[in-house]
Amino acid sequence: MIAYFIRRLILIVPTFIGITIMVFAITRFVPGGPIERIIANARQMQAMHSSAGGSTGGTGSVAGAGQPLSVEQINRLKKYYGFDEPLLKSYFSWLSKVLHGNLGRSTRYYDPVWDIIKARIPISLYFGILTMILIYGVCIPLGIAKAVRHNSGFDNISSVIIFTGYAIPGWVAGVIMLVVFSSRFDIFPLGGLTSDLFSDLSLIGKIKDIAWHTVLPLLSYVIGSFSVMTLLMKNTLMDNLSADYVRTAIAKGLPFKKAVFRHAMQNSLIPIATGFGNNISIILSGSFLIEKVFNINGMGLLGYESVVDRDYPVVMGILVISSLLFMIGNILSDICVAIVDPRVRFNKH
Numbered sequence: 329m330i331a332y333f334i335r336r337l338i339l340i341v342p343t344f345i346g347i348t349i350m351v352f353a354i355t356r357f358v359p360g361g362p363i364e365r366i367i368a369n370a371r372q373m374q375a376m377h378s379s380a381g382g383s384t385g386g387t388g389s390v391a392g393a394g395q396p397l398s399v400e401q402i403n404r405l406k407k408y409y410g411f412d413e414p415l416l417k418s419y420f421s422w423l424s425k426v427l428h429g430n431l432g433r434s435t436r437y438y439d440p441v442w443d444i445i446k447a448r449i450p451i452s453l454y455f456g457i458l459t460m461i462l463i464y465g466v467c468i469p470l471g472i473a474k475a476v477r478h479n480s481g482f483d484n485i486s487s488v489i490i491f492t493g494y495a496i497p498g499w500v501a502g503v504i505m506l507v508v509f510s511s512r513f514d515i516f517p518l519g520g521l522t523s524d525l526f527s528d529l530s531l532i533g534k535i536k537d538i539a540w541h542t543v544l545p546l547l548s549y550v551i552g553s554f555s556v557m558t559l560l561m562k563n564t565l566m567d568n569l570s571a572d573y574v575r576t577a578i579a580k581g582l583p584f585k586k587a588v589f590r591h592a593m594q595n596s597l598i599p600i601a602t603g604f605g606n607n608i609s610i611i612l613s614g615s616f617l618i619e620k621v622f623n624i625n626g627m628g629l630l631g632y633e634s635v636v637d638r639d640y641p642v643v644m645g646i647l648v649i650s651s652l653l654f655m656i657g658n659i660l661s662d663i664c665v666a667i668v669d670p671r672v673r674f675n676k677h
Contacts, residue, residue, distance in 0.1 A: 333659060340655045345423075347651045348644065352419050355640040356411070362435035362638065363405045370396035409435070426648060432641035436634070441645035444630070449612065451521065452627040456611030458542070459549040463557050468600065471561025476588060478566060494555035499617035502548035506621065509544065516544050519623035545622045549615065557600070564599050568592035594668060601668045605660030608653050 355361070374396045397405075406412040410421065425432065431441035474483045493501075509515045517523070521541050522534075529537060568574060569592050577587050616632035619625070627646065634642040 333662070336659050336662070340652070343655060344651060348423070348647060349419055351647055352422065352644065353415060355638075355643065356415060356418075358638070360638050361411075361640065362409055363402065363411065365435075365638065366405060367397055367402075422644070431645040431648065434639055434642050436637050436639040436642070441641045444642060445627070445645055445649065448625060448627045448630050451624060452612050455542075455545060455549055455624075455626065458546055459553070460607055460611060462546070462550050463553050464600075467554060467557035468561050468597075471558045472565060472588070472593075474558070474562040475565040475569065476584075478562075490555040490558055493551045496551065497617075498548040498551050498615060499621050501551050502544060502618055502621040505544045505547065517541050519621075521624055545618060545624060548618045548621070560599055561596065565592055565596040568595045597668045598665060601664035602661055604664045605657035605662075608657040608660065612653060613650055 403412070410418050413421065422432070429442075431445070433439065434441055434444055437444060470486065474486060477483050496504075505516075506518060510518045517540065521538065523529075523537050523541075526534060526537055565588070569588065571592070574587050574592050577591055578584060582590075612627055613631070616628035619629040620632075630642065631646045633639070634646065
């Protein structure tokens with residue numbers, strides 16, 4: 329088993345290179361990069377200057393009426409952003425910097441990429457960890473209760489609530505909750521993670537203020553995954569309860585409750601354990617729609633804005649972190665499966 333996990337760790341290297349070089353190549357060929365944005369801003373400033381001051385004669389443009397920047401200026405920008413080098417040479421130059429802990433500098437904020445990401449990570453971790461605690465802490469017991477009470481009133485009513493929540497996207501539920509609980513009844517704030525006077529509050533007051541701002545976004549995060557996890561737990565447990573080994577145990581006199589928790593429960597947790605490690609990357613990625621609705625500056629919103637603004641260094645920086653977490657999460661999923669099911673052996677045949 330140790331050899332298997334060592335091989336998985338080694339495979340992270342070529343997988344990481346394949347993912348990053350593909351996205352790196354896409355950023356080179358997609359129009360609207362930092363140079364095009366600078367040219368567009370310069371052209372806009374030139375048009376504003378011309379409309380305000382009238383014609384400037386032959387000196388109003390450096391490179392003609394259609395191009396506000398000269399060829400030399402454009403070449404300098406290409407050299408500054410590394411667009412003057414071949415693709416592979418530029419990629420391995422970027423990769424060398426990444427290996428030394430340098431993710432580059434944002435073309436939008438002009439700050440180091442790691443500093444920008446580092447400021448957003450605590451917010452995404454805060455909501456991601458709380459979401460996972462709620463999902464696993466509530467969905468597993470609820471799924472067990474629905475399985476052992478299948479077709480009862482509790483099962484039917486809870487299924488209606490679960491499917492209703494599943495049918496509504498998290499960000500739509502967030503908008504509805506903001507309209508009802510923030511705008512109409514003024515129970516919760518309209519957005520953000522803290523109040524304007526947060527720095528003047530006591531420690532207890534700060535905790536209450538953050539909790540007050542957390543309720544609605546957290547419900548929006550949970551509402552989508554809640555139904556999937558609950559029904560997965562219920563269906564797998566029902567399958568195991570109908571298996572021959574559980575029926576035999578009950579026929580031999582084992583109480584139903586012990587049959588559930590001693591026999592069926594362990595096998596039912598295997599699908600849950602399979603996806604546990606993959607949730608690590610989801611914890612950090614967040615949801616840009618929910619963060620946009622509630623005005624939360626997390627990783628999801630940062631990634632979305634970076635793609636829209638063609639801030640390629642930030643896009644690549646987020647890709648580095650998320651891809652590494654996703655691959656490590658796959659390995660952790662295998663470890664979780666091996667812990668839950670002792671029969672699993674990752675041997676090479």
